[in-house]
Amino acid sequence: MKSKSKLIQLFISVLIIFMVVPVYAKSPDTANDKDVQEVLEQGWQLLSIMHKDKAGLDKAIVLFKNALEKYPQYKELLSWKVAEMTFKKADEERDKEKRKQLYKETLDYSQKAIQLNPQSSGGHYWAGLAYVRLAELSGILSGIGLVNKAKKEFEKTININPDHRFAILSNAVLAAIYLGLPWPMNDNKKAEKYAEEAVKKDSNLTLASVNLGKAYLNLKKYDKAKDELNRCLLTPNPTYVWDAELYDWPQARKLLKEIENKK
Numbered sequence: 001m002k003s004k005s006k007l008i009q010l011f012i013s014v015l016i017i018f019m020v021v022p023v024y025a026k027s028p029d030t031a032n033d034k035d036v037q038e039v040l041e042q043g044w045q046l047l048s049i050m051h052k053d054k055a056g057l058d059k060a061i062v063l064f065k066n067a068l069e070k071y072p073q074y075k076e077l078l079s080w081k082v083a084e085m086t087f088k089k090a091d092e093e094r095d096k097e098k099r100k101q102l103y104k105e106t107l108d109y110s111q112k113a114i115q116l117n118p119q120s121s122g123g124h125y126w127a128g129l130a131y132v133r134l135a136e137l138s139g140i141l142s143g144i145g146l147v148n149k150a151k152k153e154f155e156k157t158i159n160i161n162p163d164h165r166f167a168i169l170s171n172a173v174l175a176a177i178y179l180g181l182p183w184p185m186n187d188n189k190k191a192e193k194y195a196e197e198a199v200k201k202d203s204n205l206t207l208a209s210v211n212l213g214k215a216y217l218n219l220k221k222y223d224k225a226k227d228e229l230n231r232c233l234l235t236p237n238p239t240y241v242w243d244a245e246l247y248d249w250p251q252a253r254k255l256l257k258e259i260e261n262k263k
Contacts, residue, residue: 028165029077029122036074039067043081047088054092060085076113080122083109087129100137106130121157125166128153128173144185151177163201171198172208179214191215199228204239206232206248213255222259229256 027044031037043063046056064082068075083106090102107130113123128150135146154170161167175195178187192215198208209232216225229252238244 031074031077033071036067036071039063043085057085057089057092061089076116076120079109079113079116080120080126083113083126087126090133096137100134103130103133119160121160121164121166124153124157124160125170128157128170147177168198168201168205172205172211175208175211175215179211188215188218192219202239204235204237206235206238206244209235210248210252213252217255217259222262226256226259
């Protein structure tokens with residue numbers, strides 16, 4: 001039961017990265033075809049207001065599925081865009097079975113992108129997230145197997161292009177995974193390594209910052225933990241503002257109190 005509790009904690013710690021609403025004014029994804037680029041922008045706008053209008057996710061899924069039929073030369077990109085929107089919709093679904101089916105659809109579209117292009121950063125990243133979510137809905141033994149598959153997908157995302165935004169996020173997610181796995185699978189040193197890499201690539205990624213502070217704390221590097229958590233709280237332009245305000249800054253304050261209690 002203790003191991004199962006630890007596994008649940010893993011998914012709680014990783015959860016925050018999946019509900020992110022990016023604050024880019026325009027879609028960070030690009031296409032040479034102006035019509036496809038317009039589709040990407042429309043989908044991005046629907047995603048950016050999902051916290052106000054969840055029906056926008058259904059519109060975005062239809063938008064990208066229609067584009068898949070219309071622009072076959074962009075199948076890889078549009079496949080993982082469908083996966084992205086389906087994943088967001090799954091996270092909003094309260095019925096467990098429907099949620100599970102949507103995560104399976106996320107994985108299916110992600111794998112289609114990977115089949116079309118084995119170097120698909122978006123395909124591997126969303127496949128990794130789908131595996132984590134499916135693990136959350138599975139039993140303890142099958143859950144661990146799915147987490148291991150997720151880790152491989154995130155590693156592939158990083159290896160394809162370490163500077164890609166999905167690679168940076170993959171480092172942050174891997175840090176959260178290694179912090180949350182039950183003993184002896186948890187690894188604070190690996191969490192430290194992945195979080196440090198994410199922070200180096202994007203100093204405004206507060207998720208990576210708070211995970212780095214937590215890794216330092218677990219390793220009893222209290223001064224470094226305190227410095228990083230305070231830096232997190234003072235981040236002037238978080239990459240994901242919604243994420244920082246709702247999750248990362250409150251978590252940083254909580255961890256700072258833990259440090260004070262240890263002194």
